[in-house]
């Protein structure tokens with residue numbers, strides 16, 4: 001753990017094994033922390049708050065740039081470690097690290113440029129302005145699928161805004177985050193960044209419930225988000241929740257089929273489908289549905305499964321067997337309800353180790369099936385034909401989640417109807433899953449509360465204060481007696 005600038009094995013007597021999902025080998029151990037560790041981290045973050053909050057923004061910016069530089073200096077090593085603990089192929093981890101490094105640089109600059117505002121007073125003798133202040137101590141609770149990126153999207157804006165933080169990485173992927181304590185956070189004043197490791201109920205819940213934790217920034221499943229919200233409610237704690245998704249992709253009849261097939265395969269199978277914005281439901285215009293299905297199956301059948309460290313690998317393993325079991329149960333449920341398997345659906349016979357699952361294409365699915373309603377978080381592509389565009393929009397919206405949505409077309413009228421009517425926090429046209437530092441990212445409906453990235457992702461970590469200053473201080477005619 002990393003508490004108050006000390007790297008230690010914490011107060012835990014038990015250790016937690018970290019497993020490479022491609023080989024099932026143990027690649028490291030970290031402390032299985034408990035409440036005492038969380039309390040020590042809160043204490044350190046609270047002690048550090050006043051100094052960090054009052055520091056000139058340009059000095060904080062320098063610290064953030066240095067964090068980015070430290071990550072860049074150890075880029076290759078971090079990419080390799082991340083590949084070993086998370087499983088996705090090297091090029092995807094290269095990208096995760098690049099995005100994370102850039103996020104620290106982006107918020108370093110945004111933080112030092114950020115301004116409050118002066119607003120029109122109600123009287124010439126008065127002065128009104130709005131200030132932004134940090135919330136205080138922020139618990140950043142992170143999932144396993146993008147451990148460094150999703151940490152960066154919280155920690156960088158939180159620090160830039162003057163908060164101190166406690167990072168709680170997933171128990172499945174704590175190693176790269178801990179390495180950052182040495183290569184990216186060791187130069188920071190003690191207590192500004194702390195890292196506690198362990199299971200959610202053991203170390204996460206004490207953070208969420210602690211009265212000295214002023215904000216919880218969480219990315220993870222809907223169920224955990226609901227649990228965190230219920231724990232935080234009695235204290236009316238500021239919450240920032242990035243939860244699950246079930247993203248639709250609509251494919252219009254005018255597309256170039258080969259291009260759309262390639263875009264769909266990428267957006268559904270990136271990180272073995274374990275992306276919150278993975279395409280998990282596909283609606284294809286009926287005029288191109290048979291040809292599209294055939295070309296997709298052909299394309300996907302040529303993708304190579306393997307260890308993420310092998311440069312020939314397109315698709316890595318899933319993170320653990322229990323997640324693969326859940327995906328297989330959704331496939332079985334669909335097949336029992338009338339869906340047909342075009343491709344995949346099985347544990348590949350030539351892999352005796354690792355949590356691999358063949359990329360899977362399903363047809364004849366409908367919205368009564370779990371695979372079209374529940375988050376799958378695996379390499380499954382269910383295809384449905386649609387007749388007219390209103391039907392496609394209705395199907396896209398027929399889901400409790402509203403994280404992202406993609407439309408493939410060059411028809412501007414369809415684009416307008418899509419972004420005006422589809423309920424999702426991000427709309428992608430022809431380029432799914434591409435983020436933008438300045439573009440807010442987050443969900444509608446059950447996909448969460450708040451936004452990451454951009455100015456919006458900075459403002460989440462600030463509370464605003466309105467100052468109403470009457471400089472003359474005369475008696476007011478609207479005071480008592482009436």
Ligand code: NAD
Pocket residue numbers: 141142143144145146150168169170171198199200201203204205208219220221222223224225227228242243244245275276375377403442443447448
């Ligand atoms: P998870 O909810 O199981 O765990 C996420 C984190 O919360 C982990 O660090 C875990 O230890 C911690 N945690 C678990 N129980 C807790 C508790 N009771 N109190 C406090 N902390 C607790 O999620 P996961 O399996 O790690 O990640 C996959 C999920 O994350 C998927 O649902 C995916 O859609 C979602 N996700 C969302 C986004 C987004 O931006 N919306 C991005 C990536 C992943």
